[in-house]
Amino acid sequence: MISKDSVATVAQIISLDKSVLTKWVTSLPPPTLELLFSVINVVRGTWVAGYGLRNNYGMVARSIFLLLTLVLLCPGEANEGHQLRPTFYRDVLPVLEQHCQLCHRSGEIAPFPLVTYQDARPWARLIAESVSARTMPPWFADTCCGHFSNDLSLNQQELTTIANWVGSGAPPGNPQDAPPDPHWTKGWNIPPPDLVVKMPRAVNIPAAGEVEYSYEIVPTNFPDGKWIQASELRPSARDHVHHAVVYVRPPESSWLRDAPVGVPFTASTLHDPHLMHEAHSTTSDLLLVYAPGSSPENWPTGTAKYIPAHSDLVFQLHYTTNGHATEDQTSLGLVFIKGEPKQRVLTLQLANDHDIIPIPPNTDNYRVEVEGTLPNNCLLLGFFPHMHLRGKRFEYDIVHDDGTQETLLRVNYHFYWQLSYRLTVPRMLAGGTKLRAIAWYDNSRRNAHNPNPDAAVQWGDQTYNEMMVGFFDIAVSPAIGKEQFFVRRLAGEK
Numbered sequence: 051m052i053s054k055d056s057v058a059t060v061a062q063i064i065s066l067d068k069s070v071l072t073k074w075v076t077s078l079p080p081p082t083l084e085l086l087f088s089v090i091n092v093v094r095g096t097w098v099a100g101y102g103l104r105n106n107y108g109m110v111a112r113s114i115f116l117l118l119t120l121v122l123l124c125p126g127e128a129n130e131g132h133q134l135r136p137t138f139y140r141d142v143l144p145v146l147e148q149h150c151q152l153c154h155r156s157g158e159i160a161p162f163p164l165v166t167y168q169d170a171r172p173w174a175r176l177i178a179e180s181v182s183a184r185t186m187p188p189w190f191a192d193t194c195c196g197h198f199s200n201d202l203s204l205n206q207q208e209l210t211t212i213a214n215w216v217g218s219g220a221p222p223g224n225p226q227d228a229p230p231d232p233h234w235t236k237g238w239n240i241p242p243p244d245l246v247v248k249m250p251r252a253v254n255i256p257a258a259g260e261v262e263y264s265y266e267i268v269p270t271n272f273p274d275g276k277w278i279q280a281s282e283l284r285p286s287a288r289d290h291v292h293h294a295v296v297y298v299r300p301p302e303s304s305w306l307r308d309a310p311v312g313v314p315f316t317a318s319t320l321h322d323p324h325l326m327h328e329a330h331s332t333t334s335d336l337l338l339v340y341a342p343g344s345s346p347e348n349w350p351t352g353t354a355k356y357i358p359a360h361s362d363l364v365f366q367l368h369y370t371t372n373g374h375a376t377e378d379q380t381s382l383g384l385v386f387i388k389g390e391p392k393q394r395v396l397t398l399q400l401a402n403d404h405d406i407i408p409i410p411p412n413t414d415n416y417r418v419e420v421e422g423t424l425p426n427n428c429l430l431l432g433f434f435p436h437m438h439l440r441g442k443r444f445e446y447d448i449v450h451d452d453g454t455q456e457t458l459l460r461v462n463y464h465f466y467w468q469l470s471y472r473l474t475v476p477r478m479l480a481g482g483t484k485l486r487a488i489a490w491y492d493n494s495r496r497n498a499h500n501p502n503p504d505a506a507v508q509w510g511d512q513t514y515n516e517m518m519v520g521f522f523d524i525a526v527s528p529a530i531g532k533e534q535f536f537v538r539r540l541a542g543e544k
């Protein structure tokens with residue numbers, strides 16, 4: 051029988067490394083390969099028919115022919131042939147579609163598209179370098195812990211394909227080998243939205259200086275509650291947006307009730323100290339968080355976010371200046387589901403922004419932690435850690451009753467990329483589970499993003515201050531909102 055074991059045995063008989071032979075065979079130009087193949091078939095036919103090859107070379111020759119046959123028959127090895135001489139349309143484009151075009155297509159955040167051969171060819175060498183250095187696609191989860199469905203990293207075979215394609219002169223190949231069109235939605239990374247909510251007024255962003263968080267309250271006027279399958283924020287001045295959040299303010303909420311509606315405001319324009327304080331603290335559920343590079347929310351089938359009837363959406367935007375004055379009018383795309391989902395998604399946070407002393411100057415591993423206990427059972431879906439310029443590392447742990455900890459996610463933090471991390475397999479957590487988030491900060495010279503290693507860093511909104519927020523998403527019964535979730539149920543009680 052033909053098996054990989056027999057390839058190894060034959061290779062052993064003729065004292066050759068199997069992979070060496072495989073490489074040699076698959077590197078032959080196609081006409082030579084064809085010729086070889088036909089010779090093999092003839093010889094194999096002869097051999098199988100019982101004549102054999104009896105002289106001293108017989109064993110070796112037979113083995114080589116057998117090995118060549120095996121190599122050519124074995125699909126895995128044939129694939130290696132493609133990998134050694136990959137072409138753009140057949141081998142590289144599928145990788146770009148699946149791993150790169152989310153950002154590298156027109157209108158998205160990457161500086162150039164990687165959609166056509168003409169797009170990709172000039173970047174070939176840089177593509178090979180960035181994928182092998184794993185700087186592209188951006189991904190910062192430590193491989194120690196967890197598997198995440200939005201991890202776009204290339205596997206070894208895909209890396210080899212790219213390396214060999216570039217190594218062999220980045221040939222186009224045959225356009226007919228191209229994979230099917232991925233059908234990206236133009237202007238969105240979610241399915242075509244059922245509703246686009248645009249902030250009614252643009253926010254002016256100055257050329258320089260610090261910009262306080264901007265808010266804009268937008269009534270939905272939804273006569274009925276809406277279940278949201280997917281949502282995406284699209285700032286119009288993307289280069290100026292450090293992060294953005296949309297909160298859902300249900301009609302019974304008193305949060306920012308006295309603030310203006312439909313126009314931008316900041317905490318300090320509110321004058322009333324109570325309102326000013328309120329701007330920064332809310333228990334309202336988050337619809338979504340946006341930061342450069344973050345993927346839009348697209349909840350797993352059967353789960354959805356909920357916007358109760360007559361809710362308002364509260365946009366909170368943190369703009370940064372970059373020398374050019376401009377204005378921003380962010381849009382929110384919403385995809386509704388019909389009927390009721392099986393579970394409702396809530397976004398919670400493990401945050402520490404009050405009781406912590408400033409980060410001392412010239413320290414490279416300053417640690418801050420926060421713990422919380424889940425009041426009720428829930429399904430854990432994913433994470434979104436948030437820090438500022440001194441951010442170094444962030445992790446989420448379960449602290450078990452015996453004191454041992456289990457790390458669910460560890461992120462080697464990169465300020466430029468604030469990403470979400472969605473569990474490939476969501477995890478059931480029982481009420482009473484203790485969660486811990488730990489953040490480390492590098493306030494030393496070694497941190498290339500550090501604006502001033504000699505400063506003690508206070509906690510606050512601006513990027514030269516620090517933050518420690520470990521957002522995480524859970525799914526619960528559709529009837530349970532954020533407030534109900536925090537009402538602790540006793541064991542056994544329904």
Ligand code: HEC
Pocket residue numbers: 145146149150151152153154159160161173176177180181186187188202204343
């Ligand atoms: C999440 C969005 C995103 C994804 C996914 C992504 N890129 Fe990028 N890529 C960017 C952005 C943004 C930049 C510009 C980075 C910068 O300015 O530092 C970039 C820059 C690059 C560069 C230029 C690198 C350099 O050193 O200047 C290359 C090459 C590149 N990407 C290739 C790829 C390839 C190949 C893939 C897929 C395997 C990919 N990218 C996936 C967003 C992305």
